[in-house]
Amino acid sequence: MSNYFPAEKFKSIPTPFYFYDMGLLEQTLQKVKSESDKYNFVVHYAIKANANDRILERIREYGMGVDCVSGFEVKKALDMGFPAQGIVFAGVGKADWEIEMGIDNNIACFNVESTAELDVINEIATRKNQKVKVAMRINPNVKANTHKYITTGLDENKFGIHQMDVEKTVDAITKMDFINLEGIHFHIGSQIMDLSSFSALCERVNEIQDWFEEKGIALKTINVGGGLGIDYNKPAENPIPDFENYFRIFSEGIKLRPGQEIHFELGRSVVGQCGNLISKVLYVKEGVKTNFAIIDGGMTDLIRPALYQAYHKIENITSNGSEEKYDVVGPICESSDSFGKDIELPKTSRGDLMAIRSAGAYGEVMVSRYNLREEPKAYYSDQL
Template sequence: MTVDTQSNPLPHLAGFSERGGKWYAEDVSLASLAEQYGTPLYIYSKRAITEAYQAYDRACVDAAGKRRARIHFAMKSNSNLAVLDCLRRLGAGFDLVSGGELARALAIGAEPSSLVFAGVGKSATEITAALKAGVKCINVESIPELHQINRIASQQGCRAPISLRVNPDVDAQTHPYISTGLKDNKFGIAYHEVLKTYREAALLSHIDVVGIDCHIGSQITSIAPYLDAVDKVLDLVVHLKKEGVVIHHLDLGGGLGISYGAETPPDITEFTNALLNHVAKRGFAHLDVVLEPGRSLVGNAGVLLTRVEYLKPGAEKNFCIVDAAMTELMRPALYEAYHAIVPIQTKELSHQTYDVVGPVCESGDWLGRDRALAIAEGDYLAILSAGAYGFVMSSNYNTRPRPAEIMVDGDKAYVIRDRENVSDLFAGERTLP
């Protein structure tokens, strides 16, 4: 969690910049997009997504040109089809956590062999769909789930490729809501149960053990927790080899953080090199390594535009009431997360300190606290670093239509999701006769 304060520096956004007092997405002004498509409005930069992917990919190929790791984008961070297709074209596979995400990956033509199906509560329907599609691997999160997968594979007359998700009890030093590798988290199989569970899996009739998996959390800004988790997982691989259980791939998950302003996460390429070099030094360079970044690929590749509706002075606080809300960006209300907020056009006005809040009828509906802004009613603001866990967590609370999404590529802007209409929201509802 980042302290919400106006004094944080602005994050580096590869696809967004301020020129002459105006903000741009690549070569398109944010003001022109707001006027043309309305607000609230999500905007993504193809250039920023591409540069972040290439930063990972540089470390995934060694000096001899041999690929030593593959990137599987964590779709839960941003599942728009255009975003997914951009990453597919760059060479990414995908990390899925639902049947819906499986359907999205297949819809953009992703190879089933590039899909890893994770998630703590996969239904029988989802497991069946994954097996029929022929995914690379299903990451198993509990012993009952392992037996469920075996039963379904038997019914389907196939063998299920599986990896066990290890809970290494490593503190990722992140917000408790996005920590996933501690023993009191719901995720994965307890470290002391892993060897026994692999033995059990190896004996099941329709299970193929292919890998081992670990994911310790999200918005992690230090490499140390990763290395601790890797060491614990590789120790298990050593024990499994002695027992005749062969591991073919090592899935290290994702979770690398971004800068929302104050954080200083590791450089993507340096981080990936350190991780892969550590695996090699331990003697496991032969393993197929899977990395599953999400936020670090798209977080700073997106912004949310919003319009100032009212400036409301108060006895204790001044409020900047905007047309975006917790329904568009849940992170501040859910995690007390910080997002930098900037006017998209500089004006000669005096700065005042505001809480930036939305129109939803909840006191928790705020987007930024104590922000010094030089603004007037009708101005547009950009909420930065909104490309991950933004639209995907949006809702229709208060019967609010979800916003449009735009992808900018150079001097062109493409509508990649239409804005919802109010009538769309209750089209499937019925009154009683």
């Protein structure tokens, strides 16, 4: 039985639901701010990780900008009161209306990923007679040592401009009257726990910077993306990522020119550990080789295990029984609707409450209504 969760209060709340530890979010934000402020780094929150209103309100109060990957996210950020001058807009497939929204609201920067996209942005900017700031997302071919679906910085990934095409892209920009090259942008992947990957990125950034300098091109911003992971295995022991060493690596590793800024786009590392999916056991089903704990939360509520085979620590927060092994599965009519196999849990019975930990990032924001299920509600530690 866990002391981390107010299990008695949970018993009166319909499951499944998301539970956010607002105290932990506060501590994490304080750490991000204190460590990034040491070096005057600029942090944009990657809103794709979690767009819950209360989460966004707290992040806004810490003065962060926002990293968006759709026009809908840009609109959400603006509606939540984030200043347009702190919004950067990335993504390989920006539609015309999304580009227009960014231009009309005078956002800080478009992170562009192809010359084809640049052509469209310039065409729309010309029509609107408005200069647009862009950063070139360059594919640095740095291996991130993470899941293949969330590695984004290798040559074969769909993201970014290949290094062989950088000169051609720069030449194209010089011919565009309404495009200002603000900086360069990188993002090598997500859930990166080996910090040496970021050291390798710094080396590549310096090499690319040297090339721009040789061409006489001054860059204002170096955007290194995000990617810092969280400890899914031991969320209670390591609730806040190692922001101290993460930011230090970039401070020591990147050779800044006068007047340059380093920008970051952090998502999972900010919100991942503060969120949890709470679900109720519907049945314990005896199988031939294993017992199944069938819960009322499913892949519609938290898709990461089904999509990435991602691990989330599962806790029975209402049982003190002896340890037994279970396959923890959901009610969705898909074989992939499973949260873990051979999970050691206290003896589990119908009505027990399960907490699926570390679900604050890519949890609630990826909810679907498959099987016509209702979306889970959210509850907060400071309101229970």
